[in-house]
Amino acid sequence: MRWLHKLRLRLRSLVSRAQVERELDVELRFLLDSQIEENLAAGMNSEEARHAALRSIGGLAHLAEQCRDMRRVNFLADLAQDLRYAGRMLARSPGFTAVAVVSLALGIGANTAIYSFLESVLIRSLPVHDPASLVTLNWHTKGRVRSGRPTVIKHGNVNYYFAKAGFTGPTLPFPAFELFRTGSPVFSSVFAYSDAGSLNLVVHGEASLTRAQFVSGEFFRGLGVTPAAGRPIDAADDRAGATPVAVASYRLWQNRFGGTPNIAGESILVDNLAFAVVGVAPAGFYGPGSFNAGMEPDLYLPLHTSTLLDASYPAVPWNDKFSDKNNYWVEIMGRLRPGVGIGRRKRFSAPCFNDSPPTRHRMTRRKRTCRRCSSSRARKGSSRCASPMPSPFTF
Amino acid sequence: MLILKTVSVEPKHGWAIGKRIQQISSDVLQVQQGSLYPALHRLEQQGWIKGRMAATETGRQAKFYSLTRAGRAQLEKELANWARLSSAVNAVAQMA
Numbered sequence: 001m002r003w004l005h006k007l008r009l010r011l012r013s014l015v016s017r018a019q020v021e022r023e024l025d026v027e028l029r030f031l032l033d034s035q036i037e038e039n040l041a042a043g044m045n046s047e048e049a050r051h052a053a054l055r056s057i058g059g060l061a062h063l064a065e066q067c068r069d070m071r072r073v074n075f076l077a078d079l080a081q082d083l084r085y086a087g088r089m090l091a092r093s094p095g096f097t098a099v100a101v102v103s104l105a106l107g108i109g110a111n112t113a114i115y116s117f118l119e120s121v122l123i124r125s126l127p128v129h130d131p132a133s134l135v136t137l138n139w140h141t142k143g144r145v146r147s148g149r150p151t152v153i154k155h156g157n158v159n160y161y162f163a164k165a166g167f168t169g170p171t172l173p174f175p176a177f178e179l180f181r182t183g184s185p186v187f188s189s190v191f192a193y194s195d196a197g198s199l200n201l202v203v204h205g206e207a208s209l210t211r212a213q214f215v216s217g218e219f220f221r222g223l224g225v226t227p228a229a230g231r232p233i234d235a236a237d238d239r240a241g242a243t244p245v246a247v248a249s250y251r252l253w254q255n256r257f258g259g260t261p262n263i264a265g266e267s268i269l270v271d272n273l274a275f276a277v278v279g280v281a282p283a284g285f286y287g288p289g290s291f292n293a294g295m296e297p298d299l300y301l302p303l304h305t306s307t308l309l310d311a312s313y314p315a316v317p318w319n320d321k322f323s324d325k326n327n328y329w330v331e332i333m334g335r336l337r338p339g340v341g342i343g344r345r346k347r348f349s350a351p352c353f354n355d356s357p358p359t360r361h362r363m364t365r366r367k368r369t370c371r372r373c374s375s376s377r378a379r380k381g382s383s384r385c386a387s388p389m390p391s392p393f394t395f
Numbered sequence: 396m397l398i399l400k401t402v403s404v405e406p407k408h409g410w411a412i413g414k415r416i417q418q419i420s421s422d423v424l425q426v427q428q429g430s431l432y433p434a435l436h437r438l439e440q441q442g443w444i445k446g447r448m449a450a451t452e453t454g455r456q457a458k459f460y461s462l463t464r465a466g467r468a469q470l471e472k473e474l475a476n477w478a479r480l481s482s483a484v485n486a487v488a489q490m491a
Contacts, residue, residue: 005442005465006440006441006442009439009440009442010440023446023448023458026448026456026457026458027408027409027432027446027457027458028432030408030409030410030451030455030456030457030458031409031410031428031432033455034410035410035428056428056429057428057429058429062429063428063429063432063433066429066432066433067432067433067435067436068436069433070433070434070436070437070440071436071440
């Protein structure tokens, strides 16, 4: 309770200042008079007595100031005085004031901008359920790298990372995804996705270029995302021959569909193919891939519809991307079962998903190397930065 | 500690506190009024003593200080500390 008492005293010193000052004055005057009386009794004349008393006390004003210091009130009074003084000086030189205010404003603004950018890139977690339990799968081969610097080899739209432990990359063939999604003791769910690039979207007769992402049937359920309207893409939609469906982003729903609540069943054209919209992703959802701000996908399509869309380019000889073990095109993300730690992930070993040499791209030197999968934490989504994968774990 | 002990008997004003300490210690301890008053204000701020305006025997207004409950506790603590310290010093000083 002592602090309460102190607070009351200090408030009293501040609020009823005049009262406290009067008391101080009476107190010190009494001291002075007592000292004078003593001096008089010792035989001094009145003038001498008064001077001697003042001398022994060391000045009334000085003593009063010391007493005030002890009350710690002066600090506040001085602060107010200094602030008033600062205000007056600033008002006197408006040019200097303007320069100071503008440079402060710019500095603070730039700082805020940089930190909000870094926050979105480095710190923010995926806006999904329990992002800490998500991992991405990367392939990697054993091998030595002579130069210590990690490099990125671009092949088509796929990046291969040249890390210390060998080659590694985030895209995998579809058969690898099938290997992981059936009955894994480590993952409670596994889902795949692939960037679809910009597609031609027609809504109500109006066409526009729209970023899209192919997602497997487990995608929305695996991320734990509840749609803002309608239903998500599910496993029945992601099959060869299924009716083509699509999930719109919240932004697309607002901009192109006017946020209508009965969006389910709306018909759209994607690259001139008819798709039925079944639902809307929640506001702020941008999927696990990394995108530049504003470039987030606006349309989510089942993985298997990619063959339909590819077919509109008959000039390209497409392999069957769902059975070809050498076609690296999906990114895979898994959600660890509760309690599965790093050690468990290490111990669990899956078969090599591809031991045949890749023939279609440049990395044929690694013919006899077995491609294995590793996983890395994906709390912030999959990373496409040109940095070595964080601590890979072999399956 | 000396101030707390002095006002623990009865409420006193600053002048009397100084004189009392001087008198009890047979003029060994000379209290400077210049340092006594700030000390009084500090002790009041700490909540160990409480000041009240009252009239002296001669009918003059003065500020009388009395010990608070927190002050009493503090006094006991400091007395115990002092006893410990002084007996320790004595023990060393009287070492054969």
